[in-house]
Amino acid sequence: MAANGGTKAILAALFANAGIAVAKFAGFLITGSSSMLAESVHSVADTSNQGLLLLGQRTSRRRATREHPFGYGRDRYFYSFIVALMLFTLGSVFALYEGIHKVQHPEELTSPAVAIVILVVAIALEIYSFRTAIVESAKIKGDASWWGFIRQSKTPELPVVLLEDAGALFGLVFALIGVGLSVVTGEPVWDGIGTIMIGVLLGVIAIILIVEMKSLLIGEGSSERELTAITEALAADGDVERVIHIRTQYIGPDELLVAAKLAMRPGLTTAEVAAVIDGAEARVRERVPAARLMYLEPDLDRAISAPPR
Known part of the structure; x- marks a missing residue:
């Protein structure tokens, strides 16, 4: 398949995280650092997550069936939601557990220079993976802020990869600080504290993703800008x-249902x-290309045509 922006960002993250996971596990086996172990599990989870995002893109392209007449576009939302759950369980919960254990029972690091x-x-x-996600996201972000893009994007993969890469990058910095302070101060408890910081960071990111992906999964309507454009075109x-009433809902990242x-x-x-x-249908599709499914019902304006009492 041709790599679109989302796929390119996913593949960059996949290859980067797979290589990083192997290196981190080797570092953990050599040093015994809990921060390295937490980051190793985090990278394994991220690598699996990218695989799930690619799977969601593939299954979402299945043809519509009688049982699923609107197709499988929401598969991408489903797998993105699973990714958020994995980031929370395999990333955050494990890191918090390991960090608290190492704070309570600190152990000296061996060969910290390797870590x-x-x-x-x-x-x-x-940084390479994160930069790729930023470049690809900027192409469709428009004039929205980055937070607005994450909250409003109907394409789930790029916000997921953006937050994952941001979490991974800051997590690595926390791990580096934890190991560095353990070496400088001679207190291995800092390694555990760094691990707890990683767990908290991943938990916050996972919760944000869970909330956003749940909203997309149960069905979101068009943005105010899109709704205005559709109404004006109609x-x-x-x-x-006039438009008596209108309802919209995204049944996939690139497919908007309009009923009016x-x-x-x-x-x-x-x-x-x-x-x-x-x-009317032609004008709407020209203004909002994602509006592929439209059901328009003609009626008389009862509020205007009804005779006075």
């Missing part, structure tokens, strides 16, 4: 007096009504 070298190399690789014909009742000018023939509906 520092591995962490510095891992930071360089993670009413742009003089034969459409339109007040039509009285006296139109059936053929004219059909032509007005066709024109």
Whole structure:
């Protein structure tokens, strides 16, 4: 398949995290650092997560069936939600457990220089992955802030990879600080504290992703800007007096369902009504290409045409 922006960012994160995970596990076996172990498990979880995101992209392209007449676009939301759960359980909970254990029972690090070298190399690789995610996200972010992009994006992969990479990068910095302070002060408890910081960071990121992916999974409507554009396009014909009511919902990242009742000018023939509906659909798709499914119901404006009492 051709690598679009989301796929390119996922693949960059996949290869970076796989290499980093191997290096971190080697560092943990040599040094016994709990920060290295927490980061190793974090990288394994991230690598698995990228695999799940790619799987979601693949399964979402299945053809619609009688049982699933609107297709499988929400598979991408489902697998992104699973990714958020894995980040919380395998990343945050494990790191918190390991960090608290090492604070209560600190152990001297062996060959800490090895851990520092591995962490510095891992930071360089993670910066490459994070930069790729930023570049690809910037292409579709528009004028929204980064926080707004994460909250409003209907494409789940890029926000997930962005937050994962940010968490991984800061986690590596926390691990480096923990190991570094353990070496400088001679107190291995700092390694455990660094691990706890990693766990808290991953927990916050995971909760943000869980909330956002749950919202997408149960169904989100169009943004205010899109809704305004759709409403204006529907009413742009003089034969459409107004939009009586409208409902929208994303049934996949690139597929928006639009259902609306339109007040039509009285006296139109059936053929004219059909032509007005066709024109409205064309105008909406021109303004909002994601609006692929539309169900438009013509009606008379009861509020205007009803005789006074």
